[in-house]
Amino acid sequence: MVERTKYILDEADMPTRWYNVIADLDVPPPPPLHPGTGEPVGPDDLAPLFPQALIEQEVTTERYVDIPAEVLEVYRLWRPSPLYRARRLEKALGTPARIYYKYEGVSPVGSHKPNTAVPQAYYNAAEGIAKLTTETGAGQWGSALAFACATFGLECEAWQVRASYDQKPYRKIMMETYGTTVHPSPSKLTEAGRAVLAEHPDSTGSLGIAISEAVEMAAQDPNARYALGSVLNHVLLHQTIIGEEALKQFEMAGDTPDLVVGCTGGGSNFGGLTFPFLREKLAGRANPVIRAVEPAACPSLTRGTYAYDFGDTAGLTPLMKMHTLGHDFIPDPIHAGGLRYHGMSPLLSHLYEQGFYEAQAINQRDCFAAGIQFARSEGIIPAPEPTHAVAACIEEALRCKETGEDKVILTALCGHANLDLPAYGAYLAGEMVDNELDDDVLRTSLAALPAGVGS
Amino acid sequence: MVERTKYILDEADMPTRWYNVIADLDVPPPPPLHPGTGEPVGPDDLAPLFPQALIEQEVTTERYVDIPAEVLEVYRLWRPSPLYRARRLEKALGTPARIYYKYEGVSPVGSHKPNTAVPQAYYNAAEGIAKLTTETGAGQWGSALAFACATFGLECEAWQVRASYDQKPYRKIMMETYGTTVHPSPSKLTEAGRAVLAEHPDSTGSLGIAISEAVEMAAQDPNARYALGSVLNHVLLHQTIIGEEALKQFEMAGDTPDLVVGCTGGGSNFGGLTFPFLREKLAGRANPVIRAVEPAACPSLTRGTYAYDFGDTAGLTPLMKMHTLGHDFIPDPIHAGGLRYHGMSPLLSHLYEQGFYEAQAINQRDCFAAGIQFARSEGIIPAPEPTHAVAACIEEALRCKETGEDKVILTALCGHANLDLPAYGAYLAGEMVDNELDDDVLRTSLAALPAGVGS
Structure with missing residues (x-):
């Protein structure tokens, strides 16, 4: 009898609804506020940016949301994704721990991002929207939205952080291959971009600036809307298909995780993996420890403040109560581009405050x-983002080797590194440095938080 | 009832033996010859280059070869690979044809190459060999062997064609991540490399030169052997797992292909897909048309000569009877690096002469x-090599649209383009040219064939 390497669900067993963790919380997360009035934002405030269906999902308290048939059809291009048992890694470590990873790199763009890009494109198309705008850093999110827009016949325009646009052209080409127009950010096409360029003509950009540009463009075009790849409730909702599938696959494996660990940037991969396990925990059907891992250079959970802040640099978004390093904080250029965000999903921040999971920060080397x-x-080269989770898994597995504990560890391998190989090149060449966040820098950036709001 | 997008075998149903088409041929393929004596090469001649097990597989006439358990264990990291029904492409084309593709891009390096790299590394390790040398062009084969060597604890040294080494660093970094040492070819480490550099100090290299370097290094080190990623019988043998899985998946689908089409460079992807279907055809259990597609810039089947020729530029390999453009032919720098080989698998060349399949050439644009x-x-961006097969499929599907024929078409999507995106960038920027092979160039290169051998 050969032991299984991976657990694959039949297409017919793919989950058909997303899970909304808010339904199971005793204390609801604080609402986003209008920066002018300090009042909670309503659906009307969001209408210029998002289609009605997504605004409803952003605020719903229903426990489950059905996945539309049209979205399931596209999901099936790569889903259900495999759950792997990392037998070869376990052997290499000599650990009694059992390590599982849920692999999202099988999507066409190589990450978990299409799980939300596809429904976002679908709902916009269904409401007659012609075009989506978005921001992207290294380009994982941008390429996911580009793919999704191609499948639903939407135009797509992406503002890519200038540093990545210039230095890592592969994802830009991927977006263009799917038919998306890509601009380096800051650009001269927006007020926000021109303002930055006036002050810093050589600016290499940031996610916060790129968000400002994409939001501005969507807000002024009645046929366009904006799409965000993380942070928001509806984005995390869509990603719960990861954890729902993993639960079914653990049933196939006849095993139960003792520790569920994922990397966090804006929080969508982590929320997607862990929320269904948190539901099981809250219902008393399981009791895993849940742990977030973030980069030491951008540690919003472990060193940020829990406060109302903007989601972007120019202050165009609503104020959200979240763990933040300050909205004009620009993280050092670590290679995990997807984790270089000043804030953390408000929902995840709330759950962290409520003590539902723990967090740790790790240096990139x-x-x-x-x-x-x-x-x-294992063969797969993990993207820089999930190397954070992998490092935590290996650390835990080696701890088990010392104690002899046969702990069951689950992580989300949310993408492969095919388009991030220069980061590995820098590491192998000994050119990578650790960029632990400096106390003074953090103090300065937190001092710029919007004063007197909500707290 | 939702229609399936993909057909996935259970790990337990993965084929456990490779298929050797030679067992089913009335006329055996002509043997390789020793360039000095003109006599067939024997196992002893090959011993400095290959382990015993692979030499036996190169000449075996057994119909099936069992896949070792250790190889199956590594295969399971990505196999069985999915068979897709291209429903979205069919809809986009408006064709009554049913298009299926067997997707090998799910392997850790993104192509079919590990199907043979893994057993090659395994057999070498089992016979106590410490190191493998190889050549690679764009790096698909090199990264597959690098991955395989990492899994079996072998050292690996790869000579990469200088043009790719300089211009496309991603695959070099991938090889290094797996622990392989990569040299640009021509290098000063070998006689063959030094000879080329003496004449052409700025040489950007070719696969033929890189093969000479890797063969030379293996031949002079008793602890090292050489590994080749295509062309030879044992390589095509290992790739038949593709077609064997596809046959089982067609059973799941309840369908039968009328046309099986694959791209050809050295022939391993094409042979791997088609040989099991050819067996079914020879046994009267099926009757698909089988078609090879090659680049118009390197058309060994459609415009080459069937003659004895060297496998490399320096003439270090045995002479093999094959379709060839001449061993010092250097193809124009088309983007399908894996199809830029002057020759064609001798086994496939023999089958072509026997009329078992047809061939066509397509321009890269x-x-x-x-x-x-x-x-x-479909979401997946095909590697430049399988775009040749995809182009032929689409052409055929559009023909069916005119005739109304509901033909069943199967192709091998042997890899994704994540590491070849600059090729798409060049196309999208309008900078790509078609490089149809010039008659005079071909005449000159064929005039350099080794005279008076075997024909």
Whole structure:
């Protein structure tokens, strides 16, 4: 009897609804506020930016939301995604722990991002919207939305952080291959971009600036809306298909995780994996420890403040209560571009405050060392973002080796590194540095938080 | 009832043996010859280059070869690979044809190459070999062997064609991440490399030169052997797992292909897909048309000569009877690096002469146009090599649209383009040219064939 390497659900067993963790919380998360009035934003405030269906999902308290048939049809291009048992890594570590990873790199763009890009494109198309705008850093989110827009016949325009646009052209080409128009940000096409360029003509941009540009463009075009790849409730909702599938796959495996660990940037991968496990925990059907791992260079959970702040640099978004390093904080250029965001999903921030999960920060060189060990045993080269989770898994598995504990560890391998290989090149060449966040920098950036709001 | 998008075998149903088409041929393929004596090469001649097990597989006439358990264990990291029904592409084309593709891009390196890299590394390790040398062009084969060597604890040294080494660093970094040492070819480490550099100090290299370097290094080190990623019988043998799985998946689908079409460079992807279908055809259990598609810039089947020729530029390999453009032919720098080989698998060349399949050549701009249409409907961006097969599929599907025929078409999507995106960038920017092979160039290169051998 050969032991299984991976657990794959039949297409017919793919979950048909997303899970909304808010339905199971005793204390609801604080609402987003209008920056002018300080009042909670209503559906009307969001209408210029999002279609009605997504605004409803953003505020719904229903426990489940049905996945439209048209979305399931596209999901089936790569879903259900495999759950792997990392037998070769376990052997290499000599650990009694059992390590599982849910692999989202099988999507056409190589990450978990299409799980939400596809429904976002679908709902916009269904409401007659012709075009989506968005921001992207290294381009994981941008390429996911580009793919999704191609499948539903939407135009797509992406503002990509200038540093990535110039240095990592592969994802830009991927977006263009799907038919999306890509602008470097800051650009001269928007007020927000021109304002930055006036002050810093050589600006290499940031996610916060790119968000400002994409939001501005969508707000002024009645046929366009804006799409965000993380942070918001509806985005995390869509990603719960990851955890729902994983639960079914653990049933196939006849096993139960003791520890569920994922990397956090804006929080969509982590929320997607862990919310269904949190539901099981709240219902008393399971009791896993849940842990978030963030980069030491951008540690919003472990060193940020829980306060109302803007989601972007120019202050165009509503104020959201979240763990933040300050909306004009620009993280050092670590290679995990997807984790370089000043804030954290308000929903996840709320759950963290409520004590539903723990968090740790890891330096990037430790992450890449873990990524290489993973690649040489499991074959897949993890994207820089999930190397954070992989490093935490390996650390835990080695702890188990000392204690002899046969702990069951689950992580989300949310993407592969095919388009991020220069980061591994820098590590192998000894050119990578650790960028732990400086106390003074953090103090300055937190001092710029919007004063006297909500707290 | 939802129609299936993909057909996935259970791990337990993965084929456990490779198929050797030679067992079913009335006329055996002509043997390789020793260039000095003109006599067939024996196992002893090959011993400095290959382990015993692979030499036996190269000449075996057994119909099936069992896949070792250790190889199956590694295969399970990504196999069985999915068979897709291209429903979205069919809809986009408006064709009554049913298009299926067997997708090998799910392997850790994104192509079919690990199907043979893994057993090659395994057999070498089992016979106590410490190191493998190889050549690679764009790096698909090199990264597959690097991955395989990492899984079996072998050292690996790869000579990469200088043009790719300089211009496309991603695959080099991938090889290094797996622990392989990569040299640009021509290099000063070998006689063959030094000879080329003496004459052409700025040489950007070719696959033929890189093969000479890797063979030379293996031959002079008793602990090292050489590994080749295509062309040879044992390589095609290992790839038959593609077609064997596809046959089982067609059973799941309750369908039968009328046309099986694959791209050909050295022939391993094409042989791997088609040999099991050819077996069914020879046994009277099926009757598909089988078709090879090659680049118009390197058309060994449609415009080459069937003659004894060297596999490399320096003439270090045995002479093999094959369709060839001449061993010092250097193809124009088309983007399908994996199809830029002067020769064709001797086994496939023999089968072509025997009339078992047909061939066509396509220009690269038509291929990339097809690749983009595929990406925008199916999500996956095909590697430059399989865009040739995709172009032929689309052509056929549009023919069916005219005739109303509901033909069943199967192709092998042997890899994704994540590491070849600059090729799409060049196409989208209008910078791509078609490089049809010039008659005079071909005449000159064929005039350099080794005279008076075997024909």
